Amino acid sequence: MLLQQLVNGMMLGSTYALVAIGYTLIFGVLRLLHLAHGEVFMVGAFAGLQLVLLWHFGPLGALIGGLIGSALLGMLLELVAFRPIRRRGNSHLAPIVSTLGAGLVIQELMTKYFGAEQSAFPSSLHSVVYDLGFIAVTGTQLFIVGAAAMSMIILHQFVTRTRYGMALRAASENIEVASILGINVDTVILLTFAVASALAGIAGVLVGLNFSAISPYMGIDMGIKGMAVMLIGGLGSIYGAMMGGLILGIGEVLSVAYLESAYRDAFTFGLMILILIVRPSGLFRTGLHVER
Amino acid sequence: MLGSYWESVAVFTGINCLMGISLYVPMMAGLISLGQGGFMAIGAYVCALLTRADVPFALALAAGGCAAAFAGVIVGMPALRIRGIYVMILTLGFGEIVRVFFATFEPTGGASGMGGIRPLTELWHVVVATGAAVLLLWRIRHIRFGRAMIAVHEDDVAAEAMGINLTRTKLLSFALGSLMAGIAGGFYAHQALFIDANQFDFMRSAVTFLYVILGGAGNPFGPIVGAATVTLLPEMLRVVQDWRMTVFGTILVAMAVWRPDGLLPALRARGA
Numbered sequence: 044m045l046l047q048q049l050v051n052g053m054m055l056g057s058t059y060a061l062v063a064i065g066y067t068l069i070f071g072v073l074r075l076l077h078l079a080h081g082e083v084f085m086v087g088a089f090a091g092l093q094l095v096l097l098w099h100f101g102p103l104g105a106l107i108g109g110l111i112g113s114a115l116l117g118m119l120l121e122l123v124a125f126r127p128i129r130r131r132g133n134s135h136l137a138p139i140v141s142t143l144g145a146g147l148v149i150q151e152l153m154t155k156y157f158g159a160e161q162s163a164f165p166s167s168l169h170s171v172v173y174d175l176g177f178i179a180v181t182g183t184q185l186f187i188v189g190a191a192a193m194s195m196i197i198l199h200q201f202v203t204r205t206r207y208g209m210a211l212r213a214a215s216e217n218i219e220v221a222s223i224l225g226i227n228v229d230t231v232i233l234l235t236f237a238v239a240s241a242l243a244g245i246a247g248v249l250v251g252l253n254f255s256a257i258s259p260y261m262g263i264d265m266g267i268k269g270m271a272v273m274l275i276g277g278l279g280s281i282y283g284a285m286m287g288g289l290i291l292g293i294g295e296v297l298s299v300a301y302l303e304s305a306y307r308d309a310f311t312f313g314l315m316i317l318i319l320i321v322r323p324s325g326l327f328r329t330g331l332h333v334e335r
Numbered sequence: 336m337l338g339s340y341w342e343s344v345a346v347f348t349g350i351n352c353l354m355g356i357s358l359y360v361p362m363m364a365g366l367i368s369l370g371q372g373g374f375m376a377i378g379a380y381v382c383a384l385l386t387r388a389d390v391p392f393a394l395a396l397a398a399g400g401c402a403a404a405f406a407g408v409i410v411g412m413p414a415l416r417i418r419g420i421y422v423m424i425l426t427l428g429f430g431e432i433v434r435v436f437f438a439t440f441e442p443t444g445g446a447s448g449m450g451g452i453r454p455l456t457e458l459w460h461v462v463v464a465t466g467a468a469v470l471l472l473w474r475i476r477h478i479r480f481g482r483a484m485i486a487v488h489e490d491d492v493a494a495e496a497m498g499i500n501l502t503r504t505k506l507l508s509f510a511l512g513s514l515m516a517g518i519a520g521g522f523y524a525h526q527a528l529f530i531d532a533n534q535f536d537f538m539r540s541a542v543t544f545l546y547v548i549l550g551g552a553g554n555p556f557g558p559i560v561g562a563a564t565v566t567l568l569p570e571m572l573r574v575v576q577d578w579r580m581t582v583f584g585t586i587l588v589a590m591a592v593w594r595p596d597g598l599l600p601a602l603r604a605r606g607a
Contacts, residue, residue, distance in 0.1 A: 076420055078541070127592045136367075137595030140548050143541055144587025151580040267431060267537060274424045308435045312428040319425050320413045 046178050048300045049293060054184055054253060056292020057191030061246035062265055063272035063284035064198065065239030071215035071279035072235045075138050079120060079146035080243060081266020085259060086149065087113035087244025088251040089157060095164055102186055102252060105164070109248035110241045117240025120145055121233055146262075153259040161258040164251055187249045194245050195285055198238070202281065211235055215279060271315040277325025286326060290314075342458055346526050348566045349461035350519045355546035355558030356468045357515035362547060363481070364508040365488035366414060370426030371516045372539030373433035374403040376532065378517025379524040380443050383452045386525065392455045396521040403517025404510040406433075411509035415502055418491075430540050438532035448531025455525040464522070465559075468515055472555045484508050549590060553601025560598055 062084055069077045090112030091105035100108065124141045128134070171182035202208035213221040214231045222228045250265070251257045272291050276283025291311055298310045318325060358371050382399030386392055410429050414422050443449050475481035483504045486494040495501050524530050542565060550561025568586070572579045 070420075074420070076423065124588050124591070128595060131592065131595065134595035136548050136552065137591040140545060141588045141591035143545065144584040144591065147580045147584035147587070151578070151584070155577070263537065267427065270424050271428060274421070278420070309432060312432045312435075315428045316413060316425065316432075319417060319421065323417045323421060 048296050050178065050180060050184065050188075052293030052296035053289060054187050054191075054249075054292070055296055056289040057188060057195075058246040058250050058253075058288075059265075059268055059272050059292050060285045060288025061191060061194060061242045061249075062269035063276065063288050064195075064281055065243045066269050066273040067276065067279055067281060067284045068211070068215070068235050068239040070273065072211065072218065072232055073125070073138075074135070075125070076142070076270070077239075078139060078142040078266065079124075079149060080142075080239070080269060081262030081264075082146045082149040082153075083113050083117050083120070083240045083262075084243040084247045084250075084265050084269075085257075085262035086116050086153065087240075087247030088257045088261065089153060089247075090244065091248035092162060092164060092251060092257055102183070102248075105252075106190055106245060106248045109244040111244070113244025113247065114237045114241040116149070117236040117243075118233055120240075121236040126229070126232075146266075150259055150262070157259065159259060161256045163257060183252050187253055190245065190249060194242060198242070198281070201238070207231070207234055211238075268311060271311050274315055275318050275325060277327040280325060280327040283325050283327030343526070344567070344570060346456060346458055346461050346522070348563055349458075349465045350522050350526070351543075351546060351562040351566045352465045352559045353461075353468055353515055353519035353522070354543045355550065355562040356465075356472055357512045357519060358543050358547050359472065359552075359555070359558045360475075360484075360512040360515070361505075361508045362552065363475075363488060364484040364505055365418065365491070366411075366422050366505060366509060367419075367544070368426040368509075368512065369423045369537075369540050369544055370410070370428070370430030370433075371512075371543040372535040372537065373426075373430035374406060374513040374516035375520035375523065375539065376433050376437055376530075376535035377406050378403040378520030379530050379535070380437060380449070380520075381517070382521030383449060383524040383530060384443065386453060386455060387451070392525070396518055399521040400514045400517040403520065404514040407510040407513025408506055410513075411506045414509065415505055427537065427540065430535075430537060434532045434536055436532075437535070444531070446532070448529055450529045452524050452528045452530070454528055456522045461522055464518060469556075469559060472558075476555070480504070480507065545587070547597075549587075549597055551597030551599035551601065553596065554599040555602065557597055557599050564598070 062080065065083075066077060066080055069075055069080070087109035091109035094100040094108040095105050124145045125138055128138050128141060173180050173182070173185070200208075202212055210221070210226045210231050211234060213224070213226060214228060214235070218228060221231070246265075250261070268291070272287040273284055275291065276285070276287030291314065294310050294314065295307045298306045354371055354375065357374070358368055361368055378399035380399075381402040382395045385395035385398055390398070410426060414425060417425065437443060438446050476485065483494070483499045486497065486499055487501060487504050491501055494504075520535075527534070546561035546565055547558045548561070549564060550557030550559065569579050569583060572582055575582050
């Protein structure tokens with residue numbers, strides 16, 4: 044029973060982690076609170092769903108579709124809503140207004156196109172159940188955990204091994220110095236949005252597969268949770284976001300299982316506030332200093 | 336005098352101005368809140384509970400405001416050690432906790448909300464309260480406490496070295512802001528006549544933040560201009576009916592690009 048709950052928690056937590064990594068990447072490079080990131084996540088879920096419904100793609104196809112859809116949206120947001128603001132000087136609050144506005148637009152357009160009701164992936168996608176004796180997992184659950192783990196491993200390889208990944212980390216360390224050292228900052232920022240949004244898209248499809256409730260409003264809750272996870276892990280810390288996501292997912296599932304479902308969100312924000320009080324830099328200290 | 340529709344729009348505009356000012360005050364000390372909806376909810380529920388028990392409206396409003404201010408001090412304490420974006424996420428989390436609390440707290444109706452609130456809010460109440468808040472905002476930068484807040488905002492280490500009590504300044508500014516949000520909540524409850532937790536969700540806090548930024552964060556009249564614009568704009572955008580939020584969102588992005596400092600220019604304190 045406990046083991047089963049732990050597996051459920053890890054599944055939920057890995058989707059939180061994917062969203063939070065996106066937040067933390069964007070925050071690291073731009074010091075920007077991307078309030079439309081939840082909407083990017085939601086668009087990924089819809090992109091995957093459409094591929095399955097219209098062209099009968101499998102889960103993997105849906106995943107790749109969601110990834111691409113979200114990445115394109117994220118890049119579009121950067122080009123339309125953020126880059127023009129940076130060009131005109133560095134007001135630190137205007138970009139947040141811009142993310143809010145962009146989020147509203149995406150939400151209403153999606154509601155217009157897909158309606159406000161919840162839709163779901165066809166149930167044929169989650170049929171097989173593997174009984175391992177002490178624990179029963181469905182094929183979907185295995186797929187979710189596998190996909191999330193793969194995404195994080197690929198991300199780790201990308202930021203540590205590739206030129207672009209290292210450029211991204213350099214920009215996150217100090218964007219001016221990175222630019223002096225010959226890194227094309229605009230390209231890196233665009234790349235950051237693409238990677239961050241792609242991860243959110245993956246999370247969108249995974250959440251859709253698992254909870255079968257895709258609606259234009261699913262991004263709001265996830266957006267807020269993702270921010271909490273980023274903060275628990277430490278702003279700008281990729282590995283902190285991974286750990287924070289898992290801790291939160293497992294904690295939430297356990298508090299629903301052993302306490303009451305109402306305590307689920309209380310756990311999230313209670314933990315967040317506790318972290319802020321005892322260790323404001325998050326579980327993983329990043330040394331990022333945030334002024335005002 | 337005004338039609339009842341426009342009177343109601345005017346009351347909500349006033350309430351939103353109060354909300355804008357409630358965010359502006361702690362912002363003067365450098366604390367930006369994304370959880371004003373939570374303070375508003377506390378004020379609304381406390382005030383509505385008291386008027387239901389036949390407490391006079393004025394007293395109930397004050398009690399709601401004080402309850403919110405008390406919550407503001409509690410939230411302000413962890414905010415003493417952190418700044419900037421941390422404060423924004425902290426207050427955002429606080430707002431969510433309050434929403435979840437009222438969505439599950441059965442004595443105030445839980446998820447089905449709280450109805451049967453008497454229509455006690457009148458236009459002149461809101462006008463007087465908003466006027467008082469505006470006056471306070473206009474004068475506050477000239478008194479000791481206001482100057483202390485501005486100094487903390489500019490550089491808290493230097494301010495502390497000059498003998499300003501950081502703890503007191505930050506907590507007081509937070510409490511003052513929450514007090515106003517709580518009173519705004521009380522007015523709101525007795526105008527809307529029905530409240531539930533979802534009326535005080537993250538969107539409420541985010542829109543309150545928009546009032547200040549759009550109006551101009553450096554100008555004491557900014558939150559009023561911003562609140563009036565944001566409240567009245569969707570009313571005017573009724574022409575475009577179904578596309579209201581799309582048009583509104585686009586305007587926000589355009590504003591952020593072309594007028595990042597808001598509609599009104601920044602003012603500097605005299606002698607600064």
